[in-house]
Amino acid sequence: NAGVTQTPKFRVLKTGQSMTLLCAQDMNHEYMYWYRQDPGMGLRLIHYSVGEGTTAKGEVPDGYNVSRLKKQNFLLGLESAAPSQTSVYFCASMDQVEQYFGPGTRLTVT
Amino acid sequence: AQSVTQPDIHITVSEGASLELRCNYSYGATPYLFWYVQSPGQGLQLLLKYFSGDTLVQGIKGFEAEFKRSQSSFNLRKPSVHWSDAAEYFCAVARESSNYKLTFGKGTLLTVNP
Numbered sequence: 665n666a667g668v669t670q671t672p673k674f675r676v677l678k679t680g681q682s683m684t685l686l687c688a689q690d691m692n693h694e695y696m697y698w699y700r701q702d703p704g705m706g707l708r709l710i711h712y713s714v715g716e717g718t719t720a721k722g723e724v725p726d727g728y729n730v731s732r733l734k735k736q737n738f739l740l741g742l743e744s745a746a747p748s749q750t751s752v753y754f755c756a757s758m759d760q761v762e763q764y765f766g767p768g769t770r771l772t773v774t
Numbered sequence: 775a776q777s778v779t780q781p782d783i784h785i786t787v788s789e790g791a792s793l794e795l796r797c798n799y800s801y802g803a804t805p806y807l808f809w810y811v812q813s814p815g816q817g818l819q820l821l822l823k824y825f826s827g828d829t830l831v832q833g834i835k836g837f838e839a840e841f842k843r844s845q846s847s848f849n850l851r852k853p854s855v856h857w858s859d860a861a862e863y864f865c866a867v868a869r870e871s872s873n874y875k876l877t878f879g880k881g882t883l884l885t886v887n888p
Contacts, residue, residue, distance in 0.1 A: 679876050695874060704783075706864055706878035707818075714873055722875065754818065758874050761825060765818045 666690055668766035670755050676772045677745045685740040686770050687755030695758035698730065700751040701768075703708075707754060711714040714740055745773045775800040776872075777863055778881035787855050788887045795850040795882050798867030805867040807848040808876070809839055815859045821863075824848060835859070858885040 671686040687696065699707040699722075709722030711730040719730045722764060727749060729741045730755045738757075750773045756763040779798045799805060807824040816842025829841040831864055839850045848865060863881040 671805045697875065699876075704880060706778075706880040707842065707866075707876070708878070709875050712875060720873070754878075761870075761874055762808075762820065762823060762869075763866060763874070763876060 666749050666759055667692050668755060668764050670753070670766040670769050672769060673767065675692065675774065677739070677742075678713040678774055679746060680739050682743050684742075684751055685755075685771075687738045687740070687766060689733070689736055691757060691759060691764065692735070693726065693757035693759050694735070695766075696732065697756045697763065698728075698738065698740045699754045699756065700724065702751050710753075719766060731774075745753075747770075747773045759770070775849040775866055776805065776869065776877050778867055778877050780863075780865055780882050782882045783808060783880070784885065785884045786887060788858070789857050789868075790854050791853045793850075793852045793859070793884070795863050795865075795884070797848045797850065797879060799846050799848065799865075799867045801846075801867065801869070803869075805869045807839075807841060808866040808868070809833065809837070809848070809850050810866060811835075811863065811866045812859050812881075818864070821850070855884075855886055857886045857888065860884055861888040 668689045697712040698710040701707045713732040721736045723753040753769045755766040802856045809821040810818045862881045866876045868874045
């Protein structure tokens with residue numbers, strides 16, 4: 665039981681490049697979330713999903729897209745990366761109110 | 775919209791001293807309440823949570839938190855701090871009506887002096 669995993673762990677992008685972050689969970693949870701963490705800001709919700717095939721916007725969704733084609737996977741996409749998207753990205757899945765977090769992806773956009 | 779305030783950005787304590795980290799939230803009804811800890815370069819670890827019932831909750835690593843409805847607070851405490859407790863601490867709230875989305879405070883960085 666791996667819990668919540670995130671791929672990749674680190675990535676450096678140039679402005680304008682695109683990439684996809686993968687979050688996978690093997691706990692059969694319905695709800696999944698993407699957060700970003702910036703110094704002095706805590707974690708802020710980007711997008712979330714309440715089940716396979718559903719997605720919804722969070723607090724800071726601009727510049728990101730998501731997809732939940734399979735229950736166990738939640739993808740976060742950056743179509744045209746900007747330096748303001750330099751951050752640490754955390755994925756989580758939820759069961760009975762408690763969220764289980766992945767180890768994070770550190771993304772730098774130059 | 776709900777919000778979470780952690781008034782102390784940085785706290786320094788001596789090893790063996792007691793600790794209290796403050797957390798206040800703004801929301802009419804009682805939300806679900808959480809404390810997380812994050813060591814440098816690491817992910818988030820859940821320390822404890824409050825859903826209902828006894829207002830004093832025990833967590834891991836010797837931490838406890840007390841929910842006070844009248845003050846909309848959920849302060850984290852530890853009687854005797856260890857050097858390994860140095861980390862950043864985040865308070866968070868969630869509501870069923872908001873699909874259990876977590877709203878985090880901005881965090882309190884704890885430094886422990888020997």
